[in-house]
Amino acid sequence: MSKKALYLLGIAITIILGTFLYLKFCCNCCEETPKTNKEVPVVISETNFVPFILNGSGIEYRTNDNLKFIKNSYAIILPVSDSVSLGIENLKTFLISNPKQKVTITGYATSDETNTTTFENLGLARANDVKNYFVLKGLAASQFDTKGEITDKWKMDSDTLLGPAEYKFEALDTNSATDEWSILKAKINGDPLILYFNTNKSSESLNAEEKQKVADLVKYTKNIKDAAVLVVGHTDNVGNSDANIVLGQKRAEFSKNYLSKNGIDSARIETQSKGQDEPIADNTTSEGKASNRRTVITIK
Template identity: 45%
Template sequence: MGKNFTYLLGMLITIIIGTILYFNLCSDCIAGSSNNEVEQVVTEQATAPEPEPTSYPFAIANGDFDYSAEDNFNFDLSSANLRLPVSEKVDFGIYKLKDYLAENAGKVINITGLYSSKEANNTAFPNLGLARANDVKNYLVKLGIPSSQTNTFGQLKDELLPLDGVLLGPVNFNLADKAEDESETIAALLEKIKTNPLIVYFETGEASINLSAEQRQKVADISQYLDKVDGAKCLVIGHTDNTGSRATNISLAKDRADFVKSYLVRNGILENTIESSSKGPDSPIATNDTEEGRALNRRVEVTLN
């Protein structure tokens, strides 16, 4: 009985010691293996190359016209204002394009601004790409290209990657024939805008403008019409309710009309195409007997001549 007990006790001690050694030694191995794997993953992540910023050249090719330059129009992230100065090579290409369009009145230059969904659109246009295209168009117009021979578009391109916060060449170009039904399109655009003008409402003391998606499209339509029709004017007309004197309201409505005009100019509508005026309380669209009606009368209408 004594021998058996001693034998069993020895076996039990051996099992306990073996178990302790196993867990101590093998847990160190497992921990070492896990640490090595973590270190390897971290090392791989640290050494993975960052994606290259995107860069698009200034390039226009259309059989009898062919010009390209590595430089292009550049924009800060979430901005529709092109960075100046523009490369001399790009300017040289624009002057060549100007001569080509002068000799080919049936051609137009399509300007497509690119934008990413990660960017904020703080412009009056439906998307940042269209706003960028409009700013480039204005630059071309300043160098002598008729706006009637330009078209502007916006295109979502989420693969855009900046270099130090600057997008390199987020705009492309192509030459095309003028649309055969362009005059009909422009006439329909005029009717659309005059029938349903852009209206901006103001609360007392308000000095900011936040446009809806529908209102942004109206701005784009107005801009398109102004580009296509020589001598066309954007009319910005201020209105008020009948609270206070007529003279005060005339002045107040003109101030609001000028404010909207400045907003449109900042967003790329050429200042010489905009006329601001005031009708004060003289053209209400609702009763002035209620607060709701007076709120509707405190407005600025933006239409075309």
């Protein structure tokens, strides 16, 4: 056999042997890796917000932001977001257009929070602070009631409670007459006469708007025989609580005397004092304290 034939035979044997070894040892490499139907877990992210909702007959507003409170505190965290402020402005417009509408504010607190206020519970204190904030923004105090409830838990962000307050819209007495006098009463109570005082002092210097409010009170009481006027005195937080109750009463009595001199029978004027317990502004600033030194005058 020639060398050339031997060379070709060697090549053929090499190819055959290589094919045999490949099929024997590497065949598994050609097999498709079986697919497994592995389930991918679905992660449901919990939304960490409580929406601010105003939902009544004639008003509907919702935003995912809300009023916030530090744990164990009754005071709203300021500043309030733009979206919540817009909702409050919508509520103001709605209530001015509907003086017979009332809103009940229910404040919430968790059972593990500490109540350091003079209110029955921390939820009620928060509801009152929300009401005071609304009044500071120009809403009528007479159109709000407050309640407080304790719950086992509330949605939180770290140590901050998110929106622990709800708003229920209730119709006022629909049987009351809608005549001139009920309209005047709604006007008086919707935008009450408020007299402000310097520290430990009082003043009877009224502007034109305040004088018109006094005139409205006189007109109402002269035409409604059973009408009674309520004067509530308030103070800032300078001094102790008992002394401020006395001071608030003095301011209420001063306002009563002023109204009596201007045409309202003193026997039809009731006075009360809340002292420092119902601030409408921040007592850590001079402007806030000045806003809190006041008497509020309404028709009972």
